[in-house]
Amino acid sequence: MELVLAAAIGVLVASGVWLLLRPRTFQVIIGLTLISYAVNLFIFSIGGLRTGADPVLHEVAGDIGQYTDPLPQALVLTAIVIGFATTALFLVVLLASRGLTGNDHVDGEDGTP
């Protein structure tokens, strides 16, 4: 379980960084999105992984040790919302840049004339 999750996060980050360094704006935004997925998964896993456990309560109610830590979930929720909003904003700027410069290179000018 840990290995699968770690590998997933690693692959997402690696692909994200690769795309982030590409020259086209669309690749950059996909790269940022992949990295943000990886970060969200990472935050989620910080609370600890348990396989086959009850979602919230075990048999005895009121034992704090049986609850999963709710804080990482709150954090990941906030991170998702903020990441989504800023990505949408980036998308708008990307479109504006495309409209103003006429191409989708991050520097606004295409290397190949």
Next chain:
Amino acid sequence: MSNHLIIAPIVLPLLVAALQLLIGERRRRTVVLLSIASCIALVGVAVALLLAASQQGSEATMTAVYRIGDWPARFGIVLVLDRLSALMVLLTAVLALAILPYALAPWRHRGGHFQPLLQFLLMGLNGAFLTGDLFNLFVFFEVLLAASYGLALQGSGARRVSAGLHYIAVNLTASMLFLLGVSLIFGVTGTLNMAALAELIPIVPERTRALLHAGAALLGVAFLIKTAMWPLGFWLPRTYAASTPAVAAMFALMTKVGIYVLLRLSLLLFGDSAGTASRHFGSDWMLWGGVATVATGIVGMLGARDLGKLAGYNVVISAGTLLGAVGLHQPAVTAGALAYLVISTLGIAAFFLVAGLLASDGDEETDDTLNLEPYDPGGDDSKSDALFAAEDESRVVISAPVAMLGLSFFACAILLAGLPPLSGFLAKFALLAPMLDAAPRLGARVLFTLIIVAGLSTVIALCRAGIQIFWAEPERPFAQVRLSEIGSILILLGLCLLLTVVVEGPLRYLGDAARQIHASAGYIHGVLPVAEVAP
């Protein structure tokens, strides 16, 4: 003092911005009046907070704490007011009030919703300065960044959008690093409250300490990107040069947010009481990073070809100076650094405004910064002959606004270079003198030398720009200067002048502030009352 005053710097701009959005761009007068009222109120609140903070006792074991929702500090989010955060809130409010008149003048490239965005930026800045919780800090950072994206794009145009694109991409990546760092720290310690973290770090088990350090380092990288440390700061001069002057002036404070957080966290979490394994973690990185940043700034400034970039590299130099000073971990140096932070912020903001006024005569659609001629030591004889001929023919008449601009430019140059008699010199002296006394480290000496060299190269770069702008081209058409625009500059420079005359009180306050943040036990006990402190 009512304790609720602490949350006012966050709630007030939020409400005003929301109201301004409801009123809409059409009723400009109402929106502007709301902005002015909000900024004046913020200055008032900040002064009240500052006075409250300065009464916290000389040794300052007390910190005013505001518990949001009245949850105990370990579980809820707290706002913390001490001398440093009160100072930063006041600086923010004063800067915003000072640039407002400039922003009121009709721009050639108008952007929408400047006023609400400015208020949101103020909310984010104040929140970042006041919060005592790492994740809350992330949220406020995102608020101020989102507002700054909008502000950086004010006025549109291909150059701004392209610079804004880089700015946003860099900052989104930095935010991801921020989140990774925060979650690693949470995973190790189980808390995000800064005071609780400071208390836990000395007793973290050895096998997880490496993870904690990795988390802190990731977090640090996120802030260093915002501070524009070499090699993470190449986005800065381009973005600042591309933004409209009023926005760039406000952005002069943005790198200081990074400095503030680094100062706060490195002293609180990895200060003298952090245990042998974690003590001064990362301080060498900040010191040498600061040195490298100052060096980059010097080279960039000498090579800058327009006034906007020149001002941008000045921001880089001041950020590097502060970063190095933070890395030294000496209370006296920190006090000097705080003085330098205030003066350099005001000075650079004024310089951005002056540069904007000088450049605003260009007619090009996208490129409206003032380009300087390439440096040519041999000199172009034919050109200089023509120049002298022109000067002989027509006597140069200096009109009042040009004289005003020239004087402002001159004052900015002296402030930024740190020459006597203005407060820039005092601030630099306050920073440099203890650096020699108390720090026999190699890095301190290198930083000392580089700061002096930076002052010299600032003089060279600004002399060159000033000669070309004011003397070499007598027929250069200066744009019409509005009273409100020059008013902003005069407010900023007047504040610097005031700080030249009134020195003792502010310096004593800054010294107290530095002592207070160096004594991390005071912060911890202020936030976590003794009954709550873990055994």
